[in-house]
Amino acid sequence: MAVIRAAAAGTIGQGVDAYAAAMDGATMPAVRWHARGDVRVEQVPAAPAPGAGEVRVRVAFCGICGSDVHEYLHGPFTIPTRPHPTTGAMAPIVLGHEVSGWVDTVGSGVSGLAVGDVVALNALLPCGRCPQCAAGAPHLCLQLGHIGMSADGGLAEALTVPAAMVVAAPPGMAPQLAALGEPFAVALHALRLAGSPVGRRCTVVGSGTIGLCVALLLVDAGNEVTVLDVAEERLAHAASLGLDARPVDEGVRGGASVVLECSGAAPAVSAAVGLAEPGGTVVLLGLPERPVELDVTDVVLREVHVVGSMSHLADADLAPALAFLARNAELAAKVVTAVVPLDAAVSGGLEALVGSDRARHAKILVAVGA
Structure with a gap:
């Protein structure tokens, strides 16, 4: 697996040869x-120029994720301080995994992609050798790598x-909208684990980015959806998207x-279980900063199904997420609350x-090459 490195990018109109020459050194x-x-x-x-089976992408936009914030405040969690077994990379690491951009150069043996295509990145770098990879679950790879965490990412x-x-x-999709592909793919993966509900009563705990993505997808599928949060500002934002926010x-x-816990707040796991009806399903997406307590008796006596949801897959989740964004561009774009330049990504x-x-x-979103 090639180590992924951040790189210089030219303007959209710059020719490929000129761009490659400008990047030399x-x-x-x-x-x-x-x-x-x-x-x-x-x-x-x-x-570097792409090798066989690789593509170089000029970054247009890159979202800042809650996992980036966790690494900033409390890390390292996923960022390696010694060479990662799959990527070989270690800190310092270029952050950013919610990436959209344009194909700049296509390596040999690559089909289906052309220079100038607007693309989103799946972000995962599985080992390709473990039982999970062999079973078609690379997101559960035993030595999973990830751009922006264990290899340089898209904030470059x-x-x-x-x-x-x-x-x-x-x-025709705008790169800014394509940058939302990754969080919507995370949400779509969680809904698949919940049984792809249709016409059900659903509760979403937390109205941050993932909670909003989950709720919008649930509404689109014809479910009755309630979004819960503790912050008035987040509830107002959710309501502005047409959601029932309380x-x-x-x-x-x-x-x-179906209850989907998207906040990562420590008390929210038990609260999510309590919100489920007997025989209901609780999907956990949020990552608490510390271990949490859960009343297992309540889970057992009411046969509540509790499942964790980890990331997403390219074909099963990211591609359908991009299709959803194309159908609901104006509404989905309202999930974005700020766009900042690369030099202001921290501040x-x-x-x-x-x-x-x-x-x-x-x-x-960080506007990198827009």
Whole structure:
């Protein structure tokens, strides 16, 4: 597996040959994690020309994820401090895994992608050898790598990645919208684990980015959906998207067939189980900062099905997520609450998501090559 590196990128109109020449020995800014609380905008080497089976992508937009915030505040969790067994990379690492951009150069043996295509990245770098990979579950790889965590990611102007990671956006899709493909794919994967509910009573706990994505997908599938949160700003944002948004203490009378916990708040796991009807399903997407308590007796006596949801798959989740975005572009775009330039990714991105007004934000996108 090739080590992925951040790279310089030209403008959209720049010719491929000129762009490649400009990258020869070049360095350009990127956002790198060095240690807990230490994320810097600094110069990094240009991405290499793609080898066989690889594609170089000029980054258009990259979203800042809750996992980036966790690494910034409390890491390292996933970021390796010694060489990762699959990628060989270690800190400092270029952050960013919610990536959209344009195909710049296609390596030999790659089909289905052409220079200039708008694409989104699947982000996962599985080992390809373990039983999970062999069973078609690379997101559960025993030595899973991940751009923006265990290999350099998309908060830089370009990167070279395996072609299997690159998913073409529907024709005409704007790169800014394609950057939402990854969080919507995470949400879609969780709904598949919940049995792809249709016409059910559903509750979403947490109205951050993932909670909003989950709720919009559920509504689109014809479900009755309630979104719960503790922050008035987040509830107001959810309501502006046409969602039934309520304070957590209102709950859902009679319980829900499907409950999706998207907040990661420590008390939310038990609360989510309590919101499910007997025989209901609870899907856990949020990542608490510390171990949480769960009343297993309640799970057993009411036969509540509790399942975790980890990331997504390219064909099963990311491609359908992009199709959903194409059908619902105007509504889905409202998930974005701010767009900042690369040089403000820390001050206007990470810091905004941990600051006193963090509740007014859902998705912050970094405009890299837009």
